[in-house]
Amino acid sequence: MIEARNVYKTFRTPDRKEVKALVNFSTHVNKAEVVVIIGPSGSGKSTFLRCLNRLDEIDSGEIIIDGVNIYDKKININKIREEIGMVFQLFNLFPHKTVLENVTLAQQVVRKRNKGEAFEVARGLLHKVGISEKENVYPSQLSGGQQQRVAIARALAMHPKIMMFDEATSALDPEMIGEVLDVMKTLAREGMTMVVVTHEMGFAREVSDRVIFMDAGQIVEEGTAEHFFTNPVHKRTKLFLSQIL
Amino acid sequence: MTFNKRSLITVGILSIITASIYYFFTQKGIIYIWHWEKIPEMLFYYGSKSADDPTPKFRMGVLMMGFVLTLKISVFSIFFGIIIGTVVGIARLSHEPVTRGLSLSYVELIRNTPLLVQIYIIYFFVGSILRLSAFAAGTAALSIFAGAYVGEIVRAGIQSIHKGQMEASRSLGMSYGRAMRHIILPQAFKRIIPPLAGQFISLIKDSSLVSVIALADLMFQAQQAFARTYYAFEIYFTVALLYLVMTFTLSMATQYIERRLAISD
Numbered sequence: 108m109i110e111a112r113n114v115y116k117t118f119r120t121p122d123r124k125e126v127k128a129l130v131n132f133s134t135h136v137n138k139a140e141v142v143v144i145i146g147p148s149g150s151g152k153s154t155f156l157r158c159l160n161r162l163d164e165i166d167s168g169e170i171i172i173d174g175v176n177i178y179d180k181k182i183n184i185n186k187i188r189e190e191i192g193m194v195f196q197l198f199n200l201f202p203h204k205t206v207l208e209n210v211t212l213a214q215q216v217v218r219k220r221n222k223g224e225a226f227e228v229a230r231g232l233l234h235k236v237g238i239s240e241k242e243n244v245y246p247s248q249l250s251g252g253q254q255q256r257v258a259i260a261r262a263l264a265m266h267p268k269i270m271m272f273d274e275a276t277s278a279l280d281p282e283m284i285g286e287v288l289d290v291m292k293t294l295a296r297e298g299m300t301m302v303v304v305t306h307e308m309g310f311a312r313e314v315s316d317r318v319i320f321m322d323a324g325q326i327v328e329e330g331t332a333e334h335f336f337t338n339p340v341h342k343r344t345k346l347f348l349s350q351i352l
Numbered sequence: 353m354t355f356n357k358r359s360l361i362t363v364g365i366l367s368i369i370t371a372s373i374y375y376f377f378t379q380k381g382i383i384y385i386w387h388w389e390k391i392p393e394m395l396f397y398y399g400s401k402s403a404d405d406p407t408p409k410f411r412m413g414v415l416m417m418g419f420v421l422t423l424k425i426s427v428f429s430i431f432f433g434i435i436i437g438t439v440v441g442i443a444r445l446s447h448e449p450v451t452r453g454l455s456l457s458y459v460e461l462i463r464n465t466p467l468l469v470q471i472y473i474i475y476f477f478v479g480s481i482l483r484l485s486a487f488a489a490g491t492a493a494l495s496i497f498a499g500a501y502v503g504e505i506v507r508a509g510i511q512s513i514h515k516g517q518m519e520a521s522r523s524l525g526m527s528y529g530r531a532m533r534h535i536i537l538p539q540a541f542k543r544i545i546p547p548l549a550g551q552f553i554s555l556i557k558d559s560s561l562v563s564v565i566a567l568a569d570l571m572f573q574a575q576q577a578f579a580r581t582y583y584a585f586e587i588y589f590t591v592a593l594l595y596l597v598m599t600f601t602l603s604m605a606t607q608y609i610e611r612r613l614a615i616s617d
Contacts, residue, residue: 162519189525199520203539203616212534213524245616258520265524 109136114168128154130324143311146321192262200246207242232260252283418573432495437502462500490562509540549606
C-alpha cells in the first residue's frame with residue numbers, strides 16, 4: 108500500500124543550520140496493517156507522515172502509494188490526498204464552521220457529493236465517534252477530545268484508504284486520551300490501513316501490527332509490538348523504553 | 353449594553369462637543385450673522401429647476417446632490433477596493449516570484465505617492481487615453497488607492513490564520529484555491545474587519561479629493577455653494593455633518609457585522 112525507498116529530507120532552520128529529518132529512510136506498509144512509529148522528538152516521525160501526503164516534500168528517494176509514485180510531476184496530488192486521511196496533533200478543525208459543516212465541506216467540494224449524501228455520511232461518522240448530539244455547535248464549544256474525534260470523522264468522511272495520525276493525543280488532557288484512542292482502536296479492528304505517530308505505548312502494544320522506532324531520521328529497530336516491548340535488541344531502543352515506560 | 357444604546361451615547365457625546373464649540377464661538381464675540389435658514393434649501397427644496405424642467409416638485413439641493421455622488425463613488429470604490437485588495441493580498445503571498453514582485457510594486461507605488469497626484473494622473477493621462485468620464489476616473493483612482501491598502505490588510509489577515517488550517521484543508525484534497533475560498537479567506541476577513549472599516553472610513557473622507565477633477569461630489573458642491581454665498585461656517589459645518597453621517601453609519605454597520613460573526617468564537 109505504501110512503499111518508501113531511500114527517502115532523504117533536510118530542513119533548514121531560520122539560522123541556516125541544516126537538520127536531517129530523514130536519512131536514507133525506507134519502509135513499507137501493507138494493506139490493513141497498523142504501523143506505529145515511535146521515537147524521541149526530532150527523530151523524523153512526523154516528517155515522514157507529512158511527506159506521505161506531500162505536506163512536506165522529500166529531497167530524494169521515492170514514495171509509492173497504491174502503485175503511484177506521488178512525487179511524479181504528472182500526478183495530481185489533490186487526488187492522492189483524497190485517499191489519505193490525516194489527523195493532526197492540534198486538530199485543525201475549521202473554527203468558522205459547525206461540526207457538521209466541518210465533516211461535510213470536503214465531501215461536497217472535493218468528492219462532489221450532494222448535500223443529502225454528505226450529511227448522511229457525516230451523521231453516520233459523528234455517531235460512530237460518539238458526538239451526534241453536537242453536530243450544530245462550533246469547534247470552540249467542544250472539549251479537546253471531542254474536537255479530535257470530529258477531526259477523525261472529518262478525515263474518514265472522504266472514505267480514505269489510509270489514515271495517518273500525527274500525535275493525535277499529545278495535545279489532550281489525560282482524561283480525554285482514552286476516548287480518542289478508542290475510536291482509533293475501532294478503526295484498526297475494522298481493517299483500516301493506519302500509520303500512527305504516537306507516544307501512547309499502550310496503544311502501540313494493543314493494536315499495532317508493527318512498531319517502528321526512529322532516531323535521527325533513521326529506523327533503529329522495527330518489529331511486532333511483542334518483540335519490540337519485550338525483546339528490544341538495540342541499546343538506543345532499550346534506553347528510550349526505559350525512559351518512557 | 354445594547355447596540356442602540358451604545359450608538360445613542362456616541363451620538364450624544366458628539367452633539368455635546370458640537371454644541372460646546374458653537375457656544376465657545378458665540379461667546380468669543382465674533383461678529384457674524386448666521387444664515388442657517390439658507391442651509392435647508394441646499395439639502396431639499398420645493399420648486400422648479402429651470403426653464404427646461406419647470407414642474408414644481410420636491411428636489412434635492414446642491415449639498416444633497418453632492419452627498420449622493422460622494423456616497424455613490426464611495427460605495428463603488430469600496431467594492432472595487434475589496435476585489436483588488438483580495439487579489440493583491442493573495443498575490444503578495446504567491447510562490448511565483450513574478451506575481452509576488454508585481455503585487456509588491458503595485459502596493460509600494462500606490463502607497464508612496466499622494467492620492468491627489470494619482471487622481472490627476474488617472475483623470476488627465478489614463479482618462480484621456482481611455483476616454484473615461486470624471487466619475488469613472490475618480491472611482492478608478494480611489495479603488496486603486498484603496499486596493500493597495502486593503503491588499504496589505506488582507507495579506508496580514510491571511511498570514512494570521514494558523515498554518516494548520518491550510519494543511520488540514522489540503523490534506524482533505526482541497527486545492528490551494530478552494531482552501532483559500534472556503535477556509536482561509538472567511539476566517540481572515542472576519543479578523544480584518546476592524547482595520548478594513550478604518551480604511552474605508554478614510555476612503556470616504558479621501559473621496560473629497562475628487563472635487564479637483566470637477567466631479568460634483570459633496571466637497572465640490574460645498575465649494576461652489578460657498579463661492580456663491582460666502583456662508584462658510586454654515587456650509588462647512590453641514591458638510592462635515594454629512595460626511596459624519598456616512599462614516600458613522602459605516603462604523604456602526606461594521607461593528608454590527610463583527611458582533612454577528614462572533615458567534616463561532
